[in-house]
Amino acid sequence: MTALLEIRDLHASVGDKPILKGIDLTINTGEVHAIMGPNGSGKSTMSYVLAGRDGYEVTGGDILMNGESLLEMEPDERARAGMFLAFQYPVELPGVGGMSFLRAAVNALRIEAGEEEIDQLGFVKIVREKAKLLGISDDMLKRAVNVGFSGGEKKRYEILQMALLEPTMAVLDETDSGLDVDALRIVSEGVNLLRDPGRAMLVITHYQRLLNHIVPDYVHILADGRIRKSGGKELALEVEESGYAGVDDAA
Amino acid sequence: MAATTQTIEQVEQATGKYKYGFVTDIESDKAPKGLNEDIVRFISAKKDEPEWMLEWRLKAFRRWQTMTAPDWAKLDIPPIDYQDIHYYSAPKQAQKLKSLDEVDPELLATYEKLGIPLNEQKMLANVAVDAVFDSVSVATTFREELSKAGVIFCPISEAIRDYPELVQRYMGSVIPIGDNYFAALNSAVFTDGSFVYIPKGVRCPMELSTYFRINEQNTGQFERTLIIADDESYVSYLEGCTAPQRDENQLHAAVVELVAKTDAEIKYSTVQNWYPGDENGKGGIYNFVTKRGVCRGDRSKISWTQVETGSAITWKYPSCVLRGKDSVGEFYSVALTNNMQQADTGTKMIHIGEGSRSTIISKGISAGKSQNCYRGLVHMQPTAENARNFTQCDSLLIGDKCGAHTVPYIVSRNPSAKIEHEATTSRISEDQLFYCLQRGIGEEDAVSLIVNGFCKEVMKELPMEFAVEAQKLIGISLEGSVG
Numbered sequence: 083m084t085a086l087l088e089i090r091d092l093h094a095s096v097g098d099k100p101i102l103k104g105i106d107l108t109i110n111t112g113e114v115h116a117i118m119g120p121n122g123s124g125k126s127t128m129s130y131v132l133a134g135r136d137g138y139e140v141t142g143g144d145i146l147m148n149g150e151s152l153l154e155m156e157p158d159e160r161a162r163a164g165m166f167l168a169f170q171y172p173v174e175l176p177g178v179g180g181m182s183f184l185r186a187a188v189n190a191l192r193i194e195a196g197e198e199e200i201d202q203l204g205f206v207k208i209v210r211e212k213a214k215l216l217g218i219s220d221d222m223l224k225r226a227v228n229v230g231f232s233g234g235e236k237k238r239y240e241i242l243q244m245a246l247l248e249p250t251m252a253v254l255d256e257t258d259s260g261l262d263v264d265a266l267r268i269v270s271e272g273v274n275l276l277r278d279p280g281r282a283m284l285v286i287t288h289y290q291r292l293l294n295h296i297v298p299d300y301v302h303i304l305a306d307g308r309i310r311k312s313g314g315k316e317l318a319l320e321v322e323e324s325g326y327a328g329v330d331d332a333a
Numbered sequence: 334m335a336a337t338t339q340t341i342e343q344v345e346q347a348t349g350k351y352k353y354g355f356v357t358d359i360e361s362d363k364a365p366k367g368l369n370e371d372i373v374r375f376i377s378a379k380k381d382e383p384e385w386m387l388e389w390r391l392k393a394f395r396r397w398q399t400m401t402a403p404d405w406a407k408l409d410i411p412p413i414d415y416q417d418i419h420y421y422s423a424p425k426q427a428q429k430l431k432s433l434d435e436v437d438p439e440l441l442a443t444y445e446k447l448g449i450p451l452n453e454q455k456m457l458a459n460v461a462v463d464a465v466f467d468s469v470s471v472a473t474t475f476r477e478e479l480s481k482a483g484v485i486f487c488p489i490s491e492a493i494r495d496y497p498e499l500v501q502r503y504m505g506s507v508i509p510i511g512d513n514y515f516a517a518l519n520s521a522v523f524t525d526g527s528f529v530y531i532p533k534g535v536r537c538p539m540e541l542s543t544y545f546r547i548n549e550q551n552t553g554q555f556e557r558t559l560i561i562a563d564d565e566s567y568v569s570y571l572e573g574c575t576a577p578q579r580d581e582n583q584l585h586a587a588v589v590e591l592v593a594k595t596d597a598e599i600k601y602s603t604v605q606n607w608y609p610g611d612e613n614g615k616g617g618i619y620n621f622v623t624k625r626g627v628c629r630g631d632r633s634k635i636s637w638t639q640v641e642t643g644s645a646i647t648w649k650y651p652s653c654v655l656r657g658k659d660s661v662g663e664f665y666s667v668a669l670t671n672n673m674q675q676a677d678t679g680t681k682m683i684h685i686g687e688g689s690r691s692t693i694i695s696k697g698i699s700a701g702k703s704q705n706c707y708r709g710l711v712h713m714q715p716t717a718e719n720a721r722n723f724t725q726c727d728s729l730l731i732g733d734k735c736g737a738h739t740v741p742y743i744v745s746r747n748p749s750a751k752i753e754h755e756a757t758t759s760r761i762s763e764d765q766l767f768y769c770l771q772r773g774i775g776e777e778d779a780v781s782l783i784v785n786g787f788c789k790e791v792m793k794e795l796p797m798e799f800a801v802e803a804q805k806l807i808g809i810s811l812e813g814s815v816g
Contacts, residue, residue, distance in 0.1 A: 133767075133771050135767055136763065136767070156770070156776075157767060157770040157771055158770040158771075158773055158774060158775050158776065158779075161770065161771050161772055161773035162773040166771075167771050169768065169771075172768070173762075173764045173765050173767075173768040174765075175765055175768070175769075175782075175783060175786055176786055176787070177785070177786030177787055177788070177789035177790070178782055178783060178785070178786035178789075179786075179789075182782070183769075183772075183782065186769075186772075186774050186778060186782060187772035187773050187774055190772070190773040190774050190775065190778070191773050194773070226786065243772065247772065247773065
């Protein structure tokens with residue numbers, strides 16, 4: 083069986099600075115992996131490299147999705163191939179209505195798949211249904227994308243987009259940052275609803291607390307651009323108790 | 334098919350190149366090239382005009398000869414040979430038209446191609462159209478229905494013959510013949526345009542629209558529009574324009590005058606899409622236009638909304654003279670320049686009346702190697718007790734070879750007047766672009782989405798039929814500006 087995502091000896095730099103120094107990671111469909119690591123370990127770089135952001139240069143290795151290399155693909159092509167990134171800091175788009183934005187994204191997928199574009203009325207219905215599960219109000223849907231949203235609202239909006247786009251590979255970059263306990267619970271519940279045998283997730287986080295809500299199948303510890311240790315969900319607890327330094331020593 | 338859907342589809346069919354660049358093969362009746370008193374007489378005779386109109390034209394022509402073209406705008410205008418232009422061109426056809434059936438089918442086909450079906454059954458819902466082809470108005474629709482409401486909507490050449498007292502009273506009352514070089518030129522040689530009169534207490538039952546098309550080579554287009562809204566009346570007027578794709582530059586020097594009396598309101602919207610020239614700056618229309626409205630009566634209101642994506646060079650400042658007490662002037666503008674286009678555009682708000690208010694929202698978008706300048710004047714005269722103005726000028730840059738400039742002039746001669754001015758300049762951020770791309774939206778669609786968001790405050794002022802078209806137009810005009 084071909085793995086959904088296969089990262090092979092991945093090296094990447096930002097500017098002249100090497101950040102990722104040989105990452106190997108295989109994720110199969112249906113699995114939830116967590117990557118934990120201290121600040122500056124390369125966590126966010128990894129999410130941007132997977133999504134193909136400009137300025138994040140792959141200097142060695144490969145990323146395969148369903149056996150095909152992503153490296154030559156533009157960010158929008160990767161997205162349409164099923165790669166989704168929930169942003170740590172979702173970006174404001176002033177004046178761009180939420181509904182038009184969401185519909186443009188869904189229609190881009192549909193066009194790629196050779197399907198008909200979705201009409202406005204049908205779309206509003208679908209969005210409302212999914213939004214309800216995430217506690218997103220109609221008023222929020224009417225506003226411009228991310229403009230004036232609270233931290234929690236922004237994160238919920240990311241999960242709503244994931245629910246609409248139904249990616250096969252979802253990367254969640256520090257989804258817990260800036261959330262209070264209640265917001266964390268709502269967002270996590272949303273994510274858990276989207277766990278699916280046909281979808282894999284890569285949850286990137288600094289803190290163990292998110293993994294109490296979104297329980298991973300595997301945990302990897304990232305430090306200084308390499309995966310130092312991999313294990314089951316109990317590895318996260320180990321980090322909680324002895325800190326990253328302790329885990330890193332063990333590697 | 335609903336007219337709106339039809340418009341959308343036609344715009345969608347555009348491939349990114351200027352889609353109105355075709356030429357209609359039609360026989361025309363032209364004046365010889367050049368400009369002198371004989372040409373002015375020729376035009377007047379062709380139009381069967383009364384003596385007073387000819388005298389007015391000649392006075393303007395003599396005035397024009399003593400004037401020089403303005404050079405204060407941030408524009409690089411190559412010298413124009415005014416003797417190398419045809420000042421009159423009309424499609425050849427039977428003298429008088431009684432109905433649309435008598436219009437040359439080639440002409441009707443041209444408007445069809447432009448997305449402006451003149452055939453009344455297929456008309457845009459509730460929009461009356463006056464179509465001006467080169468120098469003459471070829472068709473005006475819904476006239477009968479309008480006349481039942483007492484509304485006059487006809488070519489200005491007809492108004493000169495049929496309503497001389499109205500024309501004599503108002504033409505030149507807002508923009509005098511010697512106002513500026515291009516207005517003087519227009520006053521001497523204007524060939525057609527629309528005339529609108531809304532009687533007292535009448536709310537015009539439909540949107541009025543004029544569609545301007547330059548077809549002939551080496552022809553200038555000099556149309557003149559006059560709209561009078563009598564006491565307590567309302568009218569919404571739309572204007573659209575296109576031209577064939579040609580290597581030479583063509584001159585368009587229009588004059589638009591608006592008069593709003595007590596409690597009257599005029600809403601004037603423009604989607605300007607003259608041929609902008611190619612990516613190297615070859616060809617395109619010189620759009621040198623004088624537009625001004627006067628709020629004569631108390632509580633009268635004039636609102637200009639413009640979406641400018643075309644023309645090689647734009648020199649245009651739709652203005653409001655706020656004479657009436659508590660009168661209101663508004664200016665909403667999107668000016669988009671790409672490739673080698675240049676635009677110097679803005680507005681003037683002249684506050685005379687007590688309690689007069691004005692709002693200016695200007696959105697400039699520059700891409701390619703274009704230069705885009707907002708130039709605006711807010712003038713509070715000593716009589717403008719408690720007058721207010723709010724101005725917001727936002728510029729968006731796409732790429733690193735274009736320019737955005739904001740030149741606000743503010744004069745306040747009344748200490749109780751309030752003036753606010755806000756301005757921003759920004760770029761489409763890499764963050765915003767990446768966010769859209771990550772959602773699977775292609776780069777050009779993403780830019781179009783972000784730019785339309787940037788213009789939203791202005792777009793929402795446009796009537797529905799135009800808003801959809803304008804949105805697509807912005808996407809099309811930006812094609813090739815990224816990547």
